[in-house]
Amino acid sequence: MKDSKTLHRRSFLTTASVGGVAAAAGATLAAPAIAQESPTINWRLASSFPKSLDTIYGGGEEIATRLKEASDGKFNIQVFAAGEIVPGLDAINAATDGTVETAHSVGYYNWGKNPAFACGADLPFTFSARAKAAYNYHGGGIDQYNQFLETVNLVAFPAGNTGVQMGGWYRKEVNTVADMQGLKMRISGLAGRVVEKLGVVPQQIAGGDIYPSLEKGTIDAAEWVGPYDDNKLGFQKVAPYYYYPGFWEGGPTVSFFVNKAKYDELPEHYKSLLRTCCQATDQNMLAKYDFKNPTALKELAASGAQLRSFSEEIMNAAFAAANEVYAELSAENEHFKRQYEAQLQFRDDWYLYNQTAEYTFDTFMMIQQRNGKLAPTQG
Template sequence: MGRRSFLTRASVGGAAAAAGSVLAAPAIAQEAPTINWRLASSFPKSLDTIYGGAEELSTRLKEATDGKFSIQVFAAGEIVPGLDAINAATDGTVESAHSVGYYNWGKNPAFACGADLPFTFSARARTAYNYQGGGIEIYNEFLDQYSLVSFPGGNTGVQMGGWYRKEINSLADMQGLKMRISGLAGRVMEKLGVVPQQIAGGDIYPSLEKGTIDAAEWVGPYDDSKLGFQKVAPYYYYPGFWEGGPTVSFFFNKGKFGELPASYQSLLRSCCQAVDQNMLAKYDMKNPVALKELVASGAQLRSFSEEVLTGAFNAANEVYGELATENEWFKKQYEALLTYRDNWYLYAQTAEYTFDTFMMIQQRNGKLAPTAG
């Protein structure tokens, strides 16, 4: 065989081999269709941590699919008002939403069970219940009637008790208080004499400033600092007993979710779980610094009295008893929560609580501060 003939054959063979490797890509690509969805968020862009959860989901999906699965995120008000995001996913206005279930409690109180109920779980306990205790599955059983599929998409940890224009020392101070508070917690506070107002995040500051409301709860130090509440309502209370570990959720139109290939469905669940865990980590890093800054700028930190907490706890149990007799889906989910709650707080009193308490004592004694070196 001549040199020229050999090189020609080798070139053809090499090209064929290269073509074989190139041809494999379209075959894979055919199994990964191009999907373009829209997502309605319940949150304004200024709240980068909670709003950012939806953007993080979009980024993760794009990176994992080479851009083939794309979700375009719209802030509250860009397509629908923030409190209507879940409904927009139900009716197909958008394929997905990033919201909190209790925003829809007026449609059905059982929506709140997938987010948070007063005096139930911390974020860690909620995570265990969601992923290992059947919480996700039972919530999706309920959501089926609304053509929705949902997965956790964030958690803030225990929230603060909100901003008040006056001090709250007793239950008497709650009487007639006009307070922005979301979802089922408003019904609980009503029993304490509070007049609940459900107002979207972007409208809270002007309502406080004008005196339309006397108090407002939002999230915690990091997000609250962005909204400037300390300028118009200086008393900052804790804890937000109505949200010990609130789950922010992704809601997907069930028909659109069902059209996805199984690989995309699995990827979507995995990305949601990553966002769920990452949001809590972000808040845990940002809130301590933000709280120091709020106090330095004039916020007056206060704890709710035992009288207020006990009164609210009793009121919450009254509400749960009422709802359990009125709503089968609420009862089913609430009873599932209770099965785990007692065990959790029994265990939490041992190693976790003891360790944290000891370390808090060291912090108060100034033994945890970094030393200059």
């Protein structure tokens, strides 16, 4: 006869076994529900940039990597460089019409289709990169842009920034507005309409054609990005005068454009994950450029680039021209007007604030650098 302890132990083991089977069965039954909540997504991304521009093109790849890692391999995006599916300047259109699910591009590439596209990228004489981030994430900039993009079946989130760009490469010096008259310049987007008022003849030329166009004299000047990207292209050999600042791109936002119908199909936690990965990439791209540009600028100067700042005359004339363009576009396009006017109050407040602590600190440190007090000591 079994004692009571033995019977109790057998009863416990039997109950535990039944419980274990039930738990396993519960886990098996739950799996399909979990799979439905986190489906496998396979998207294609059309980039507006070639692979050689590793920092700006790399933004698309970074988003894809972050999404894949954070979703345990369930949210996958295959990145295609400019020209692999569609030309770089058609990337946004490809996302609109569903050729691809998403694009990594700059909104002003589509400004000819609708000037309101440029507002989410950059407008001349508006924001620095830091101010643009503040406006986007806390001033309603993302929502303002997406209200317009909804009309073209898109939703977008900031996904990169180059910081203030350079003013481009010139075959001859330009010191006055008179020097700008008849200047044939490769310049993209809304900026072309602004400098046209200064007498410049804007040219739309693909990146790969800029160097030979400068070398042959087909164009007199060209803007690209900034020291790190420009250094790869050797412009200083054929157009040695390197001007700054690129007042038309004080803080250009590179966006992650998604076909809205596809975005709406995503589970809410995938949408949140996508926004988070875009924001991380947005800030990381700027940090990369800030790290790489100082060394690249020194290399450019050593190889023949001659740095020049735009004169106050040219800057003032360009500022006035930009305001004329904004008045014209606001009268023609309600979507442009709404976004542009939404930026104005914060722009005023930002530059009032920025000239206090930030500007004063930076100016002091720049003086120390010029006096040779920041260089590392030699051991």
